[in-house]
Amino acid sequence: MTVTRVKNVTISGIVSVLPETEKLNRDAVSSQDSQEMARIVAATGIESKRVVSQGQTALDLANKACELLLSSMDWAEDDIAILLFVTQTPDYPLPGNAVQLQHRLGLDKNTLAFDINLGCSGFVYGLWQISQLLNTLPRSKALLVVGDTTSQQYSENNRSVSALFGDAVSAIAIENCKDCDDMVFSLGTDGAGTPYLIQPFGGAKKPDEKFELFMDGMQVFVFTLREVPKSIQSCLFEKKWQVNEVDFCVMHQANEMMLKRLGDKVGFAEEQVIISMRKVGNTSSASIPLALCLSLSEELLTRKNKLVLSGFGVGWSWGSVALALDKLSVCTLIDLSLNSNL
Template structure:
């Protein structure tokens, strides 16, 4: 029996044109192409030019998703009633990115909000929009994951500077039913704030401002305790994936593709091992764009679509892990989507 569900109708992706190779980074810091590839699987990433902010990437990806869905209209009458932007790198601390993005896309005075859940942001944003559609608060929604991490990377820290890239990915959703191709069937979410100090950007928040002490320059950059994050990421993504599969009654063998957060190729392979999943079912995009945080899953979906890997009716498992700590997974069927 079918029940109300959010259904994917469009997909868009955008990465800045500037490509930064491992060889380029090795000329700036103590690293090498071989070291980066061995540790992360990343060969290049895209960085936004100075003056380009997260909202700029989000608008481009959102425009392409709307065009993909055939929903774009100059007067905002396309029916989008909600915009959710997942990001850890907003243009400014206040206001949120989403209202600006909605306005620049010509969507008028729709509901718009940001979701901050680190690299798990897209899954959280997908859950937020799906719940709103199922509850009847909107008929259509636009969900965007967008990041410009370059300004937050310490150029002297090879543990982070070689990993992260900039980009944005977006999907459009409409209110539908679970028996339709494209239906989001379940979402599992979790967090553990006791481990918040494993990854983050501590400077310029209310904690520092309340002390009256200016943040140390290093505190304005992203930090990450890589080994501990690796262990937690594999554990939480595997557990959340198992929970999501149980909720929809799928076995691992019935999953056609796993689209994990593209943080690190070793993490993706380890999660596949924990699930007993053949590695060929993993969607991998991290080698070409790096870790794009909240943008990584929709970017990977767009890449797999462009390569003809995803077919209507395929069963997909999305799973992510990031700062917070936060994690989440979603199970859905794939619709027939044409990229704009």
């Protein structure tokens, strides 16, 4: 596990997007399977998820998020030094989503645009990567885009994942600042976890097989309890924060039972741990910024907050960050559902 500190960079705005279609878990099973689904919902806290329509992609959602973010921040197209897109569901194997999004948004040709293939730890890794790079460049602003359309990666009869994974994308405004607090990151990888959370089809090994995401939930749970508390504690130690000084801990929204166990293990009080996946599901790398928009927008828009953010999953890969955020310029949700009850 690597602990590192980033200076002179902060988050200044967040826009998240949820697709229009809502799928209820209770409607996805026959009557004889209803008890099994009830157990899944009770354990995970996920009653429904949002999924993209046919032909709709993470790039489409990202375009909507970035347009609103840029207009809300009043950034010009030639202000942006970096556009980083973290996704496991790009439109094409090549070119990546970032270069296409750069063109759609009309960003300057001097913008550095590239993708990173990461899932549930991707927001924290992306924040670390883009912040490090921004400190080396003359322009002071960057766009971090995170999210997947995981619903396109499995069939509905694949119960171990179909009840859990939804679709979402978040766009985050990152910029240099003179007086902002340092961000402390703790990052780690254990490739031994490869077989337990994997999309084995559609790549170079088995290019012609239909997508079918596989997850061993017990192995995920064991890995998470083993590595994530240590990662969070190392950030707190380096930041010199006590647990009770943290306003909120926002972890990857995997399932409710897991987050409660992790919070207890670190020592957070119930009210410090944000849980917001009940009607959106596990949204991969978008889950942390989406949770900020869903549950903490008022707090983030009106005052300074001490936050611990932690993502974990495919790889195994995990990353945590402790940071103090001043008031954001924007923190909002674009809900494409016509009848949103979020």
